Amino acid sequence: MTAMTPCLDRPGFLPRLSSHHQPRARLSEPLCGSAARVRLLCAPPGSGKTALMTECLLLAPANCTVHWLPLQGASLSAGQLCQRLSQALGLPEMDEEQLIAALSRWPAPTWLFIDDYCRWPDPALDALLDRLLASSSPALIWWISTRRRPQCNWPRLLLDDELYECESSTLALTEAEIVQTLAHLPAEQAASVARRMVQRSGGWCAGVRMALLQKCDWANSNQPQQRLETLLDYLQHELFNHLTPELAEVWRVLANLPRFNAQLCEHLFGAGEGAQSLRLLQTLGCFIEPWQDSADWLQVFPPLSRVMQDEHWPAVRSWHRRACQWFAASEDWHSAFEQALLAEEHETAVSLLQHFTFEHLFEEQTVVLLLRLHERQGEQLTLATPHLVGLVTAALLFAGRFEQAEECIAHLSRFLPQPSAALQRQLIARWQAQQGWLLHLQGRMEPAREHFQQALSELSDEVWLARLLCLSGQTQQALLCGELEQAHIINRQALCLARAHGSLLFEGLLELDHAQLLEQRGAAARAEHLLAGVCELLSECAQRPIPLLGRIALHRGRLALSRGLDEQASIFFQNGLDNCLRSHDKRVLYGYLGLARLAANRTDYAQAFEYLREAERLMQQRRIPDSVYRGALLQVSSEFWLQQGRTELAREALSRVLRHFRGANAVQAPPATLELVPRIEYLLILAEARLKQEKDPAPRIQALAAYALRQGMISLHVELSLALAQVARLVGDKENALHLFERARLMAERCELKQILRELYLREPDFNSSALTKHCLLSEPTSECMLSKREVEVLQCIAQGNSNQQIAEKLYISVHTVKTHARRIHGKLGVERRTQAVATAKRLGLC
Template sequence: MAHTPLHPDLPRLPPRHVPRPRLRDALLEADCRLRLLCAPVGSGKSVLLGECMRHCPAETRLVHLDLRGQPLGAEAFVQRLATALGLPATDLAGIERHLDDESRPLWLLLDDYPRFPDAELDHALNELILCSPHRVRWWVASRRRPQLQLTRLLLDGELFELGSHELAFRENELGELLQRAGHHWSRSAILGLMEQSQGWCAGLCLCLLGLKPGQRISVEAGNALVLEYLKREVLDELPGDWQQALYSLAHFPHFDRELCEQSLGVGEGVQLLTHLQECGLFIEPVDQEGRLLRVQPALASLLAAQLPASMAKALYRKACQWYVSREQIGPALEYAFKAEQPDVAASLMERYTQDRLLQGHGLALLLEWCRELPTELRGSTPRLALLNAWALLLGGRLDEGEEYVVALERFLPQPDARQQWELIAQWKTLAGKLAFHRGAAEQARALLAEAVAELPERAWSQRLVCYLMQIEQALIEGDFDHAQELNRVAIKQAREHASLAFESLMALEHVKLLEIRGELLRAETLLNRLYSELAGAWGAEPSPMRGRTQLLRAGLLLQRGCYPEAEAAFESGLRECQACADPAAVWGHLGLAELSALHGDVAGAFTRVSDAERAMQYNHISVQLYQGLLLLTKARLWLGQGRHAQVEKAVRGQLAGGTQLPPFGAPELNVRLHLLLTQARLAAGEVGEALDSLRSMHARALEEGRRPLACEIGFSLAEALHAGSRQAQAKQALLDALALARQMGLASLERAFALRNPAMRQWASKSAGNTGESAHAALLSRRELDVLKLIAQGFSNQQIAEMLFISLHTVKTHAQRINFKLGVERRTQAVVRAKELGLTS
């Protein structure tokens, strides 16, 4: 493309200018009548126009008119435009005739279009744009969206528009800006700055002013410069009530028109909001419908700080009252605390439901609010004591929660028999949950059963918690039929009360049951459906239920050997649980540790375990909740390092502690610790005792239907038999374990076995027969192996049938059997699994 020579009247580009071809080229290549850059001050509109002007074709006439955002009537605008075009004084019709007579292509650039609405001005511009011939191209940069016939232009393909989101700096552009200023930051530091600034061009450039190479940005210094810039460019020219409205709305994470009326004045709030929106004053939509709005996050705290503290408190009181009137207790509580009204907050907390604790940030917020309440208010009523107890127990802080459970005794006797009965039933629920987490099986069983029988209908959420503990206890004890029946009853009750949170909890228990039985693909399908339902119902807000769903899904993916997907799911679930103060975040740390170990990164695995321990300590989670899980992960790592004596000592100490129940969410923990102890004894050469123990454990696991556990024990049993020189039995045990692993898709068990005992894997390959087949291949027939190898080479079923001289139906049957034996659903997955297991090259 030919370019015009640089003219003196072209706007000067700023020092250290970062070209942005993604925007410039899109604008230059757009074949339309109007290019509209509409975004708040400091979004880089003028600079982008200047960059585009330098790429104007040589045969095109360029007319640039900087209107400086100042008020300009329609008549004055017409005269300014006529002068720029080189015309004598004329009217709108005269300019239209001139544009129609223009023989060469023409670019008309209107920079910084007047900031305040003017219907006559917009009408004049609209007429000019619509009446212009196609060779006339209009470029308009504006803080506000002019009242033009934009929909018509868009439908006609004559509009190309860029907003604040498109104009914001991207990560690579910010990196280049930093380099041009002599700064070399890490990617994490750049991402942090991106998050703070939201890519706002002026804010980034102002923060970098005067910054020496290697120096980090000072938020305070940056804010001072940004505030000075905003005052000069925007704030000082606003009417006082507009400024106050903007500062007020910046205090809300989001708002709608009704809240504006409540906080800014009935009859005035919506009008003020409209003025701010029309002038492009940093108000942006939160949702697609545009019902919820917010002040741009990069500027919200800075603008909010301009409102006096007394006015901010009054604003919070109004917001609290408004949310109470709409029965939105969570936001009402938040603003009661901000308004420094603890009595109001305590009263509102009594209306907080247990169901709400399992949604979004509910648990994290309540724990924070409880800390903010004066000590004398936290347990001042039975309801507050119960709520604090539930929040602390759900947060994994058993000792603190127990204090409130004990404190309930202060409220006995109650005024009447019904209230007395209900409070005691509530106490039994809490005491039963506490007993479960303390490992007291019989005490938990008795208390939970009594609570289920005694709780009134309105305490349905507490009854569901009892069911949850009972289901978990049944899974621990191997009573799967009872667990399934309890789960069915609980899900029905959760649906009757329209509680997606509790229905999700019960669904996750069902997933655990499927996982214990080895139905991994079915479990993963259920988790995928549940995640979609939760995302659809609760949007993008972090959720403990969705976090746990991701963590369980990650565990299944890990078992099936889908490591990249498992890592992503672990990271996602970990972030959501951390954001919601859910102690299940520890599962994420330990899952990532197991992934690191499978990839041979033992040091990284121990680091992940340390992360889990730090998270427990930081969040004051009772150590007994995850001590066994932490030990399980560390002992597996120690065993891989050959430190079998340390494994035996640590595991014996844990099992000798008298804990009868494993922590919630790990129903097979105790038996897996026993397995680790047996593996350590086998590694120490105690083959006879280990063999007896493994045979007993294997038989019991198969009898109870714990197929993945039986498979894991089976690999160790084969090792024990091999160490005891019982080669034929060892070979059969290994092939049985491999077959079971393939049927369920437990690729990680095979990988862990190969890492732990590569010599035995080689022995198994040699003992598979004279054909040279590996122990893996022995599970597939010769014809199935032939079909699998051709699938891996990319041949279709029809081509395979012709090459092997068999029917298409037979090929499909072989393919189905291969999928079943490898534990996969699709042929692409079969190829990946086969390569991992060494069945294809």
């Protein structure tokens, strides 16, 4: 019920706003400024419709008369509505014909607010409203809030520019609006709390209000019991009390389903009745909305769906069982598997897994559900066939549980010998493929490489998914070794195979490797364009691959960060973090690392280290080996310590972690951290130079930079060039430091590598001084940093006096390609002839 109060500057009683009301100027200002005669606010209960209309009422022009008519959703006849309207407008009681005539001649500017229009469908009442809207004077502005959209001629009003409509998604509170209610908290904490509130409540006004009133601890994933009870009580009064018992049960069932459509409702609730009940619930504004922007599938508003799923309702198991039958008949194996688990039909769930492929693991929650089933039911049920062993192993590797994965792979020996030699070889090859990935993720490169090669030599074309995984592993190993050309060749081979079999999901997975390659070559913008296109294609899939989209978002966050786009990077990192958390992906680590770097860019080191601690805590909770995260955490921590001047602490940490990657028992870096080891090495050199522990550190960094350039690793080369400038300054060679810095700065700007410049400025603020660079003259061309590995090879051949034909034969490329490379080399080095190119190459130490 709307609270009413006397209004001092206007006659009569008008609604009042709560003392805790949060103004929504982004909505009220356009509404009040609109020229439309009808302003329609259509949304479910608790969306803040009444509060927004009250806010607009208080903004009405001084020369405008306002009238407020609270209908409270009651069912009225056409005559009763005419009577209520006449009373609200201060007219004598009129019938429909008289009221229409009066409204058509309405002279003075007037705003008429109808709050909570009739909730139950009534064609006669809607037809009356339609006639009133069509015939009323332009001086009369209609404001209507409603849970259901009346059956009026809205298209005509819209085409005549006489309708302004706000829907539930528009009415939802934004993070910025919630932050304003959290003024008692520090800014960073308020932003974090607001973000979590939006994630859990969807911005639904009633949900946010309940959370604020009951002071929920948003650092805790569990909601207070008091709030849950308040929310359930709210739903009882605002939703269930206005539905028939049959409709209330239908809504409760639908709230327990991840998604549904009319056909599923027909199966669940009876032919001819299910679809009709669904349409009626939609009409009544019962929190039913499109599922993932689908034109066919629907869902109950997720925050309310989660509440209903948490409520103990024994009867729901039978509904899940029936839903499982329908999804299985439709060959939607993922949804059938999910419903079987919810119905606690574990043997049925395992039998459905025979239809799964590795692609299903990248659908939302599949890994989580599969691992939960494996843990609760044990290996006798979930490892009964080689196919099941392969699925569970892949899920364990995805989640980072390497010890369990190793135990799981060993179960394949139970299925030997096979009935034929061919089947025997295929089973062993599948074992080698999975063993190769386990070793690869554990950092054991050489045995992993051998397993990949042997598996590829035996795997048949029918098991192309396993071949793809081996090729992806080989691509990542080549990238880790700096063999960019080899990585490119293998990656293209794998992409061709994925496209030949129409696997958009694996194409997206392989494009992540491709994006890493482009990033290494200093083409961050191209990598971002590539991933944006892949993300758009994957988002159109019927089953959106949430885990893969999470990984893509994390990579796009890293690319945005490297280009200095902090706001964009923050959005990508947060989205990737959320998706990876939901799917138990071990790469959630890189979401925390990205957010930590963003906090360090703001010099908020307390928040930065908090992100790192949270990452470590999560890795340990999920039993992920420290080889996955320890090196990356220590490397990033050391960056921050160097920026803070805590050099001894950084040196100690870097020395300790480098021993892990160098020496007799060295392991490779994790696949997602291609620059981890070189960064540790040069940061350690910087720390030792600061502490005066090395007299001439420059040659070590020069060697690293030369290697990066030879391999075509442009991004790393630029970063090491900046480190070289910092080393020169630390040893007192200021003139050379300025010269090296300016060269490296221009290279960084050309490649859009703004983050490494910012990190340098944080370590050495003097480099960011305008006085530092204004006297520095660049005496050598800087384009050499852009030479690819192949261009360096061509240049070296030119320096040796080889002709184009000889170069083509040496490098196994065409003469035309040699000429193209030569032309690009001349352009990048700023020269016109071969002799000039050779002279420049010798000066730069390229040949």
